[in-house]
Amino acid sequence: MSEVASEATALAREAAPLKVGVVGLGYAGTTHAESYLRIPGVEVVALAGKEPDRLVHLGQTLGIPHLFDDWHDLVAMDELDIVSVATPNALHAPISIAALDAGKHVFCEKPLAITADEARRMGDAAARADRVLEVAFNHRRRADVQYLKRYLDEIGIGEIYHVRATWKRRAGIPGLTSWFTSKTLAGGGALIDLGPHVLDIVLFLLDEPHVTTVSAVTHGALGRAGYGAMDKGAQFAGGHTSFEVEDLASALLRTDRGTSIQYEISWAGHTADDEDISIELLGVEGGARLLVKRYASDGTLTIYRDIAGEAVDITPHVHVEDKGHPTVIGEFVRTVRSGRWAGHHGEDAVHRTEILDAAYESARLGKEVAL
Numbered sequence: 001m002s003e004v005a006s007e008a009t010a011l012a013r014e015a016a017p018l019k020v021g022v023v024g025l026g027y028a029g030t031t032h033a034e035s036y037l038r039i040p041g042v043e044v045v046a047l048a049g050k051e052p053d054r055l056v057h058l059g060q061t062l063g064i065p066h067l068f069d070d071w072h073d074l075v076a077m078d079e080l081d082i083v084s085v086a087t088p089n090a091l092h093a094p095i096s097i098a099a100l101d102a103g104k105h106v107f108c109e110k111p112l113a114i115t116a117d118e119a120r121r122m123g124d125a126a127a128r129a130d131r132v133l134e135v136a137f138n139h140r141r142r143a144d145v146q147y148l149k150r151y152l153d154e155i156g157i158g159e160i161y162h163v164r165a166t167w168k169r170r171a172g173i174p175g176l177t178s179w180f181t182s183k184t185l186a187g188g189g190a191l192i193d194l195g196p197h198v199l200d201i202v203l204f205l206l207d208e209p210h211v212t213t214v215s216a217v218t219h220g221a222l223g224r225a226g227y228g229a230m231d232k233g234a235q236f237a238g239g240h241t242s243f244e245v246e247d248l249a250s251a252l253l254r255t256d257r258g259t260s261i262q263y264e265i266s267w268a269g270h271t272a273d274d275e276d277i278s279i280e281l282l283g284v285e286g287g288a289r290l291l292v293k294r295y296a297s298d299g300t301l302t303i304y305r306d307i308a309g310e311a312v313d314i315t316p317h318v319h320v321e322d323k324g325h326p327t328v329i330g331e332f333v334r335t336v337r338s339g340r341w342a343g344h345h346g347e348d349a350v351h352r353t354e355i356l357d358a359a360y361e362s363a364r365l366g367k368e369v370a371l
């Protein structure tokens with residue numbers, strides 16, 4: 001196609017409204033629907049979920065005409081351009097693959113999938129259909145993370161040889177008996193829930209190295225004993241066995257560039273850390289620490305250097321507006337409208353899932369696993 005013709009096609013694509021269907025009515029699904037509705041030329045026309053009252057309520061408040069109990073009916077709608085997946089993790093792969101096979105673009109919540117094999121099948125489905133598969137790595141779009149990336153690109157801290165990356169909660173298990181703590185529905189616990197965001201930020205800041213080995217441990221004794229629920233009402237007596245996943249995972253990752261990454265994620269712990277995200281980059285010429293306590297919006301970033309022979313702490317004034325969903329969904333819609341979909345078939349998200357999968361395998365085997 002000539003340049004003029006392809007520009008005309010892109011403009012026509014921009015002019016036509018994009019029609020979206022969202023699966024899931026929880027925090028994630030609601031945030032997806034609200035984020036699309038802020039974008040001119042995007043219409044949310046369908047919603048699916050298992051809570052009938054909430055389905056009708058959300059449909060009415062957001063003006064969404066087609067409401068379904070089951071995702072199959074939503075994916076079957078011919079008029080949809082985009083399917084947004086915000087369900088329990090185990091449904092991400094079946095819904096996304098069905099939607100991609102039906103020619104829709106897919107925006108999927110993290111984790112992409114519960115196993116590396118599923119993630120690869122999702123990436124293959126996107127490539128086969130030549131449709132966009134994007135994942136909700138929204139925290140990467142925080143203004144402080146974006147500033148740190150610009151700082152690394154424009155000024156740098158020398159060779160980054162080691163990273164310490166954690167997300168720790170004191171009592172943050174999202175429901176001791178919810179789908180989040182079912183191995184079948186969630187695929188894992190804290191690591192697969194909070195871990196994708198931390199891993200995504202680190203790999204983004206490091207310019208996408210390939211992780212070559214993972215050595216990990218997981219623990220679930222706290223959750224099994226009935227401690228650590230986010231909602232105290234849901235706490236059960238010790239000895240209950242339906243907490244099937246880990247509340248803490250700790251891992252050492254090696255990359256093909258020699259950078260090592262110490263990575264620890266926990267939903268709960270008898271500790272001072274409570275809803276703290278911390279990412280420390282140790283470089284030869286300087287260091288940087290992103291410390292986000294309880295989703296703080298200001299004062300989260302410090303750069304460390306030696307200047308004129310003295311240690312200096314630099315604290316950029318960066319304000320964080322939100323947790324990033326509107327930005328990542330806006331970027332996804334721009335990619336869909338661009339018509340240039342090569343390289344947007346979920347490639348980065350597949351590698352992140354392979355790393356998480358390798359961490360679980362390493363913990364199960366009790367030894368380091370190579371990717």
Ligand SMILES: NC(=O)c1ccc[n+]([C@@H]2O[C@H](COP(=O)([O-])OP(=O)(O)OC[C@H]3O[C@@H](n4cnc5c(N)ncnc54)[C@H](O)[C@@H]3O)[C@@H](O)[C@H]2O)c1
Nearest residue numbers: 024025026027028048049050051070071086087089109110
């Ligand atoms: N990116 C983020 O910051 C972020 C934040 C929260 C949750 N999440 C992710 O979003 C996803 C959903 O989390 P949540 O907290 O909103 O969960 P939730 O339990 O509140 O909502 C899940 C929704 O899926 C629906 N669902 C389940 N089975 C279905 C089916 N067969 N057909 C149609 N709908 C079905 C349920 O009815 C429910 O409305 C998870 O993968 C989670 O990891 C991401």
